Amino acid sequence: MKNEQIGKMLKKYRKMNALSVSDVVVELSEKYNVKVAEKTVYGWESNQAHPTASMLVALCDIYKINHVTDIFSDTAEPKGFPITPEERHLVEQYRRNPDLQPIIRKILDI
Numbered sequence: 001m002k003n004e005q006i007g008k009m010l011k012k013y014r015k016m017n018a019l020s021v022s023d024v025v026v027e028l029s030e031k032y033n034v035k036v037a038e039k040t041v042y043g044w045e046s047n048q049a050h051p052t053a054s055m056l057v058a059l060c061d062i063y064k065i066n067h068v069t070d071i072f073s074d075t076a077e078p079k080g081f082p083i084t085p086e087e088r089h090l091v092e093q094y095r096r097n098p099d100l101q102p103i104i105r106k107i108l109d110i
Contacts (some may be wrong), residue, residue: 006056007047009071013043013063018085027062034058064088 016025021041028034032084035056043049046061051059093106 003050003072004047005072007045010051010059010063011045013065013071015027016085017063019062024059024062028055031062032058055085 014021019027020036024041025036025038028036040049044051050056056068056071059065060071065071094101
Protein backbone atom coordinates (compact mmCIF):
# COMPACT_ATOMS: atom_id res chain seq x y z
CA MET A 1 0.00 0.00 0.00
CA LYS A 2 1.46 3.34 -1.02
CA ASN A 3 0.72 6.36 1.12
CA GLU A 4 1.66 9.63 -0.55
CA GLN A 5 1.59 11.47 2.79
CA ILE A 6 4.60 9.63 4.19
CA GLY A 7 7.18 11.54 2.16
CA LYS A 8 5.47 14.88 2.73
CA MET A 9 5.32 14.35 6.47
CA LEU A 10 8.88 13.04 6.73
CA LYS A 11 10.09 16.22 5.07
CA LYS A 12 7.81 18.39 7.26
CA TYR A 13 9.07 16.83 10.50
CA ARG A 14 12.71 16.92 9.37
CA LYS A 15 12.39 20.63 8.74
CA MET A 16 10.46 21.21 11.99
CA ASN A 17 13.50 19.78 13.77
CA ALA A 18 15.87 22.01 11.78
CA LEU A 19 17.68 18.98 10.35
CA SER A 20 19.32 18.79 6.96
CA VAL A 21 19.25 15.58 4.95
CA SER A 22 22.93 15.23 5.77
CA ASP A 23 22.08 15.50 9.50
CA VAL A 24 19.59 12.65 9.12
CA VAL A 25 22.16 10.45 7.38
CA VAL A 26 24.64 11.09 10.20
CA GLU A 27 22.02 10.42 12.91
CA LEU A 28 21.00 7.13 11.27
CA SER A 29 24.62 6.08 11.09
CA GLU A 30 25.57 7.11 14.63
CA LYS A 31 22.41 6.10 16.53
CA TYR A 32 21.30 3.08 14.51
CA ASN A 33 24.44 1.97 12.66
CA VAL A 34 22.49 2.25 9.42
CA LYS A 35 24.21 3.58 6.32
CA VAL A 36 21.99 5.37 3.82
CA ALA A 37 22.82 7.86 1.11
CA GLU A 38 21.38 11.36 1.11
CA LYS A 39 19.56 10.50 -2.11
CA THR A 40 17.78 7.71 -0.22
CA VAL A 41 16.36 10.22 2.27
CA TYR A 42 15.37 12.49 -0.62
CA GLY A 43 13.70 9.46 -2.23
CA TRP A 44 11.63 8.84 0.89
CA GLU A 45 10.60 12.48 1.05
CA SER A 46 9.58 12.55 -2.62
CA ASN A 47 7.71 9.23 -2.40
CA GLN A 48 10.05 7.56 -4.88
CA ALA A 49 10.50 4.91 -2.19
CA HIS A 50 9.31 4.32 1.35
CA PRO A 51 11.44 3.44 4.37
CA THR A 52 11.08 0.01 5.93
CA ALA A 53 9.07 -0.26 9.13
CA SER A 54 12.20 -0.33 11.29
CA MET A 55 13.64 2.64 9.41
CA LEU A 56 10.37 4.52 9.88
CA VAL A 57 10.59 3.94 13.64
CA ALA A 58 14.19 5.23 13.62
CA LEU A 59 13.15 8.33 11.66
CA CYS A 60 10.30 8.96 14.11
CA ASP A 61 12.84 8.87 16.94
CA ILE A 62 15.19 11.27 15.15
CA TYR A 63 12.31 13.61 14.24
CA LYS A 64 10.85 13.40 17.76
CA ILE A 65 7.55 12.02 16.49
CA ASN A 66 5.79 10.43 19.46
CA HIS A 67 3.13 8.63 17.44
CA VAL A 68 4.16 6.92 14.19
CA THR A 69 0.62 7.40 12.90
CA ASP A 70 1.26 11.17 12.77
CA ILE A 71 3.17 10.76 9.54
CA PHE A 72 0.19 9.27 7.70
CA SER A 73 -1.92 12.43 7.77
CA ASP A 74 -1.13 16.00 6.83
CA THR A 75 -3.51 17.17 9.54
CA ALA A 76 -1.32 15.64 12.22
CA GLU A 77 0.00 18.07 14.77
CA PRO A 78 2.50 17.25 17.46
CA LYS A 79 0.79 15.74 20.48
CA GLY A 80 1.01 17.12 23.97
CA PHE A 81 2.98 20.26 24.57
CA PRO A 82 5.03 20.95 21.44
CA ILE A 83 8.33 22.77 21.87
CA THR A 84 10.70 24.27 19.35
CA PRO A 85 14.19 22.87 18.76
CA GLU A 86 15.60 25.89 20.62
CA GLU A 87 13.37 25.19 23.64
CA ARG A 88 14.39 21.53 23.57
CA HIS A 89 18.04 22.62 23.57
CA LEU A 90 17.42 24.87 26.59
CA VAL A 91 15.82 22.01 28.51
CA GLU A 92 18.72 19.70 27.63
CA GLN A 93 21.23 22.31 28.83
CA TYR A 94 19.24 22.83 32.03
CA ARG A 95 19.34 19.10 32.75
CA ARG A 96 23.08 18.89 32.03
CA ASN A 97 23.84 21.66 34.52
CA PRO A 98 22.24 20.77 37.85
CA ASP A 99 24.54 23.19 39.67
CA LEU A 100 22.97 26.09 37.73
CA GLN A 101 19.36 24.99 38.16
CA PRO A 102 18.74 26.91 41.41
CA ILE A 103 19.98 30.11 39.77
CA ILE A 104 17.81 29.54 36.70
CA ARG A 105 14.74 28.88 38.87
CA LYS A 106 15.46 32.08 40.80
CA ILE A 107 15.80 34.11 37.58
CA LEU A 108 12.52 32.66 36.28
CA ASP A 109 10.87 33.19 39.67
CA ILE A 110 9.81 29.54 40.05
